[in-house]
Amino acid sequence: MRRRHFLTLSATSLGGVLVYTLARKPIRVHAQDGQQTTLKLPLRFFTEAQALTVAAAAAQIFPSDDSGPGANEAGVVIYIDRQLAGPYGQDRFRYTSPPFAPGVPEQGYQGSESPAQLYREGLKQIRGLHLLGPSEQQATLTRIEHTPFFSLLRTHTIEGMFCDPMHGGNAGLIGWQLIGFPGPRMSYAGEIDKYYGREFRPEPLSLAQVLGRNAKPGEDAK
Amino acid sequence: MKRLPEVDVVIVGGGWNGLLMAKELATRTSLSILVLERGGSHKPSEYVEGMDELDYGIRLKMMQDISEETVTFRHGPRDRSLPVRQYGSFLPGSGVGGSGEHWSGISYRYTPDAFELHSRTVEKYGANRLPEGHSIQDWGISYSELEPYYTRAEKMMGISGKAGNLHGKPVQGGNVFEGPRSEEYPTPPMKVPYLAALFRDATERLGYHPFPLPAATTSRAYKNPDGVSRAGCSYCGYCERFGCMIGAKAQPTNTVLPVLAHSRNFELRTGCRVRRTLRDAGHARGVTYVNAQGEEVVQPAGIVMLASWTLNNTRLLLLSGIDDAGKVGRNLTHHISIPAAMAFFEKPLNRFMGAGAAGIAINDFDADVFDHGKLDFIRGGSLYTVCYGFRPMANFGVTPASVKSTWGSEWKKASLHYYDRTGRISFYGEHLAYRDNYMDLDPTYKDRHGDPLLRLTLDWRDNERRMAAFMSRKAEQIAKEMGATEVTPFPGLKRYDATRYQSTHIQGGAIMGAKEGNSVVNNYLQHWQTPNLFVLGASAFPQNPSGNPTLTALALTYRTADAIIDRFIRNPGPLA
Numbered sequence: 004m005r006r007r008h009f010l011t012l013s014a015t016s017l018g019g020v021l022v023y024t025l026a027r028k029p030i031r032v033h034a035q036d037g038q039q040t041t042l043k044l045p046l047r048f049f050t051e052a053q054a055l056t057v058a059a060a061a062a063q064i065f066p067s068d069d070s071g072p073g074a075n076e077a078g079v080v081i082y083i084d085r086q087l088a089g090p091y092g093q094d095r096f097r098y099t100s101p102p103f104a105p106g107v108p109e110q111g112y113q114g115s116e117s118p119a120q121l122y123r124e125g126l127k128q129i130r131g132l133h134l135l136g137p138s139e140q141q142a143t144l145t146r147i148e149h150t151p152f153f154s155l156l157r158t159h160t161i162e163g164m165f166c167d168p169m170h171g172g173n174a175g176l177i178g179w180q181l182i183g184f185p186g187p188r189m190s191y192a193g194e195i196d197k198y199y200g201r202e203f204r205p206e207p208l209s210l211a212q213v214l215g216r217n218a219k220p221g222e223d224a225k
Numbered sequence: 226m227k228r229l230p231e232v233d234v235v236i237v238g239g240g241w242n243g244l245l246m247a248k249e250l251a252t253r254t255s256l257s258i259l260v261l262e263r264g265g266s267h268k269p270s271e272y273v274e275g276m277d278e279l280d281y282g283i284r285l286k287m288m289q290d291i292s293e294e295t296v297t298f299r300h301g302p303r304d305r306s307l308p309v310r311q312y313g314s315f316l317p318g319s320g321v322g323g324s325g326e327h328w329s330g331i332s333y334r335y336t337p338d339a340f341e342l343h344s345r346t347v348e349k350y351g352a353n354r355l356p357e358g359h360s361i362q363d364w365g366i367s368y369s370e371l372e373p374y375y376t377r378a379e380k381m382m383g384i385s386g387k388a389g390n391l392h393g394k395p396v397q398g399g400n401v402f403e404g405p406r407s408e409e410y411p412t413p414p415m416k417v418p419y420l421a422a423l424f425r426d427a428t429e430r431l432g433y434h435p436f437p438l439p440a441a442t443t444s445r446a447y448k449n450p451d452g453v454s455r456a457g458c459s460y461c462g463y464c465e466r467f468g469c470m471i472g473a474k475a476q477p478t479n480t481v482l483p484v485l486a487h488s489r490n491f492e493l494r495t496g497c498r499v500r501r502t503l504r505d506a507g508h509a510r511g512v513t514y515v516n517a518q519g520e521e522v523v524q525p526a527g528i529v530m531l532a533s534w535t536l537n538n539t540r541l542l543l544l545s546g547i548d549d550a551g552k553v554g555r556n557l558t559h560h561i562s563i564p565a566a567m568a569f570f571e572k573p574l575n576r577f578m579g580a581g582a583a584g585i586a587i588n589d590f591d592a593d594v595f596d597h598g599k600l601d602f603i604r605g606g607s608l609y610t611v612c613y614g615f616r617p618m619a620n621f622g623v624t625p626a627s628v629k630s631t632w633g634s635e636w637k638k639a640s641l642h643y644y645d646r647t648g649r650i651s652f653y654g655e656h657l658a659y660r661d662n663y664m665d666l667d668p669t670y671k672d673r674h675g676d677p678l679l680r681l682t683l684d685w686r687d688n689e690r691r692m693a694a695f696m697s698r699k700a701e702q703i704a705k706e707m708g709a710t711e712v713t714p715f716p717g718l719k720r721y722d723a724t725r726y727q728s729t730h731i732q733g734g735a736i737m738g739a740k741e742g743n744s745v746v747n748n749y750l751q752h753w754q755t756p757n758l759f760v761l762g763a764s765a766f767p768q769n770p771s772g773n774p775t776l777t778a779l780a781l782t783y784r785t786a787d788a789i790i791d792r793f794i795r796n797p798g799p800l801a
Contacts, residue, residue: 064632070641096284098295098310100670106307110298111724113307141633148632157632165617166279182644184577184617187276189470190459191578196416200572202645210277221280 009043010054010080044081047088048119053126054080059133061160063140071181079163082172086159089222092119118155125152167210169220179207187213226513228523232259232492235512235526237499237541238533239264240323241775242761242782244481245381246530248451249786251491254794258490259524261497261514263533264289264320267478272468278616282466285312287327289319294672296536298723300684302661308670308678313724314559315731316466317534321495322477324534324729325775329465329581329613330441330474332384333772334375334780336592337368337404339655342768345593346603354603356688360556360658362767365739365801366748366781368404374780376408379439382475383447383455384776385582386410386439400436400586402594415444415458418612420574420648421585427706433587438611439776440582441475451484462614464581474581497522500676502529502545502758509758515674528789531735532761532782539664539734539764540679542745549754552745553735554664557681558769560730561654561689563718565608565700568709569625573645576615584611590696591771592655602691606654606771608700615645623647625711648709650700653728654692656769664734684721693718730774735764737781747801749788750781756799759785 046054061074061083074080086092094117103115116124128147132140147153163172165179167186173179179186185205194203211217234250236243239262251258280286291312299306318324338345341363346355355361388409389399414437417425425435442464445457458473472479485491496517503510503523511525531538542553586609589595597603622631622640630636667680697715704712738744741753750765752758761782763774770777788800 065637066634068634068637070634070638073637091284095292096311098291098293098308100308102669104305104307106305107300107720109300109720109722109724110307111310111313113310144632161621162279162283162618165621167277169277170279178617181641182617182621183573187463188461190461192416192457192459194575195418195460195578195583196422198575199419199422202573203575203578210274213276214273218274218277220277221284221286 008046008050008054010046010051011043046084048084048092049080049087054084055133056126056129056131057083057156059140060129060144060156061163063144064157064160065164072177074160074164076174077164077172077177078174079160079172082163082166082170083159085171085222087119087122090224091222093117112151121152121155125150125155128152169209169211169218170222176207176209186210189213226521226523229525231511231525231527233257233526234259234528234530235524236260236530236532237512238262238323238531238537239321239477239493239495240318240532240534241325241477242778243530243532244322244477244485245779245782246532246761246786247491248481248484249783250789251485251488253790255490256794258492259526260491260493261499261512261524262321262493262495263498265495266321267326267468269470269472269479272470275467276461276463276470278618282616283618285316285466287318287320287466287468288312289317295678297667297670297678297680299680299682300720302682306667306669306680306682309723314722314727315729316726317536317729321482321493325477326468327466328441328729328775329611331582331611331773332379332382332439332441332776334403335368335770335772335777336402336594338593339768339770340364340366340368340371349593350597350603354597356603356657356659356686358659358661358686360660362658362738362743364748364767365737365744371777371780371784372404372407374783375776376406377783378776378779380411381449381451381779382441382480383411383443383449384439384441385412385415385437385444387414387437389436398436400588401434402588402591410439412444412447415440415442415580415583416460417585418575418579418583420576420612421583421610423648423707424610424650424703425585427703428585428587431703431706433589435585435587438582438584438586438609440580442469442580442582443473443475449480453480453483455479458580458583460578460580460583462577462579462616465613498674499533499541500544500674502531502541502547504545504547504755504758507755509755528757528759530759530761535732535734535762535764536664536679538760538762540666542735542760543666543679544676547752547755547758550742550745552743556658556733556736556767557662557664557683558656558658558732558766559683559721560728560732560769560774561606561652561656561693561718562727563652563693563697563715564649565652565697565715566650566704567623567713568648568650568704568707569643569711570646570648570709574648576612576645576648579612579614581613582611583613584609590699600695602688602695604655604657604688604771605692606652606696608650608652608696608703610648610650617644620644620647626713627711648707650704652693652696652700653771653773654689654696655771657688658733658768659686685718690718728773730763730769732763732766732769732774735760736767737765738767747799749800750785751800757797761785
């Protein structure tokens with residue numbers, strides 16, 4: 004058994020944002036007057052230091068800025084943590100029989116390392132990222148931006164921004180609100196050929212809200 | 226090995242072709258029919274829960290388990306073949322209904338000349354216009370022979386569309402380049418989403434002939450000739466990679482399986498992975514399979530039908546040593562499928578709404594409907610735009626060339642702006658057959674049971690590259706006419722790329738033909754040397770025409786079913 008790690012988030016450092024708990028409920032954490040509010044989220048894969056590093060990287064890829072909230076508010080690191088601990092991270096969705104041999108790019112990824120292993124190795128290259136200032140963080144990531152690890156980080160950051168919240172990211176449907184994606188909806192039969200050239204932006208709903216019950220996310224499968 | 230009592234007919238694979246064949250035989254004869262499906266069953270409730278992009282669209286929950294079995298791939302006969310370790314260029318479905326559960330539903334008929342590709346091309350342009358190294362041949366069947374079966378398949382699925390050629394007379398608003406139809410489509414065209422309307426209006430202004438895509442995502446409630454009713458499409462945008470949660474998209478489980486529900490002479494066994502077809506003295510004797518409990522089972526049968534998707538049909542023949550003429554695995558083709566142009570607009574497109582086949586196409590550059598005399602390639606395809614439901618994980622972050630960064634603030638801002646302002650003009654093109662594009666058994670890599678994987682040797686040739694470049698230029702013109710402020714043309718077809726999703730229309734391997742020497746099956750999909758063995762599906766297609774394959778595969782299955790019922794049962798022997 005791995006020692007249990009928690010990601011401790013302080014409301015002041017986040018500046019009053021939504022975070023996502025393991026009870027799959029978004030919580031808006033406000034900095035109280037003179038009061039330090041902290042949240043401890045149990046991690047499934049990362050150590051706390053790794054989680055802070057990944058969160059810092061995701062926040063550089065998809066920053067919180069004047070165009071809206073980003074990876075921190077969406078809980079991207081929680082999404083990635085669960086994916087790496089689950090079947091995807093452990094290579095359940097790949098043919099992993101040897102021999103492993105290098106191929107041409109059109110043959111796709113041929114390595115023996117699982118996504119979880121690629122993170123463990125890749126994180127060594129950006130250790131302590133969260134302790135650096137913003138421009139140093141950007142410079143560090145620029146140095147690795149053509150590596151397979153960075154490519155995974157970028158893909159997973161986008162996924163964590165826009166997944167259904169049952170997967171740990173997109174807390175409070177914040178990602179879907181940013182792009183006007185309504186989530187799974189039963190019907191647009193009345194709207195599909197209306198709204199030509201103008202925005203149609205129904206309020207986003209999660210799968211659980213549409214179903215009226217929770218669905219089981221793939222990362223929780225045995 | 227456990228030996229079970231003999232059945233009259235065993236069908237390998239519970240997808241479109243296997244279940245359609247089972248329906249015809251079980252309802253029109255008293256033969257005992259057994260379908261063996263390697264996956265599990267699907268419940269309709271699962272498809273509502275399946276409206277989740279991550280688990281279904283990205284992690285591909287409806288597909289075959291690639292960790293147990295995949296294919297290997299290389300570009301040329303002298304290259305090293307390596308396993309396709311994660312899904313990329315095609316997505317074979319698993320479970321009852323097969324890929325027919327997660328398809329998009331675009332349901333073309335092939336053009337008449339596609340069936341006679343070799344003779345028509347030579348007749349018009351001369352044999353020297355056939356590309357070097359080709360293995361192009363005629364299908365051994367004509368469009369007019371297949372027409373009544375196309376009509377039946379369309380009625381069974383309730384295809385939505387508008388005829389463009391009724392009894393040889395062109396009909397404006399339909400695909401005027403299609404072959405003569407005996408009847409109008411069973412249901413009217415789907416509604417037109419905004420992006421598709423822009424495409425329709427622009428192509429009309431350019432003098433082309435836009436028409437609504439023929440769609441198995443039926444436009445309104447429909448009852449088919451078997452008495453099966455389905456709802457009309459709700460344009461929810463979860464078709465490809467998803468099962469339809471209201472059953473509007475024709476799928477084997479909502480269109481064919483309900484008819485079989487009360488057939489006493491029909492049995493469907495799930496979790497059964499067929500490993501060999503048994504044959505001796507020129508007769509198929511049955512199959513062996515591993516059941517859900519892991520036991521090896523012998524299932525004797527009077528007639529054996531392989532209907533387990535293109536690649537697996539080929540693999541089963543090779544694993545079983547049934548390759549009398551050395552033709553099994555030949556004519557491997559993969560539908561050319563490219564984003565011919567990415568177009569960026571000022572106005573929002575609301576692209577989350579849509580359906581797998583809700584779109585508009587032009588076939589002015591299809592097949593040989595335009596003159597190739599002065600061009601540097603033969604054949605063609607369809608330029609179209611389909612609003613299949615734009616989901617964010619797969620589509621966020623596409624920006625015009627003027628945006629240089631791929632992460633960080635500037636990229637984020639541009640990606641947010643363009644997310645719902647990005648449209649794609651796609652191209653589906655005909656892939657010709659070449660001697661060096663083929664399948665055989667891999668010498669190194671094995672599946673979970675220790676059987677060799679299928680090895681694909683596949684690459685594009687200049688004919689495809691030039692066709693793609695030509696179509697990309699046309700798509701760029703159309704995008705500009707649609708009002709796009711920036712357009713990114715397709716960078717060009719280079720080597721075959723097993724990592725880029727193209728389509729699941731990978732075909733050939735057990736091709737049909739008019740003569741025993743040049744093909745594996747006759748035009749009844751009956752094995753030339755083994756009259757009680759049939760190989761159904763797109764493995765029979767000698768070339769890969771521009772349209773999507775399912776409708777043609779089903780038309781051929783109907784024709785085979787009729788021939789078995791009308792002739793073969795009384796007089797088992799060669800049908801052609």
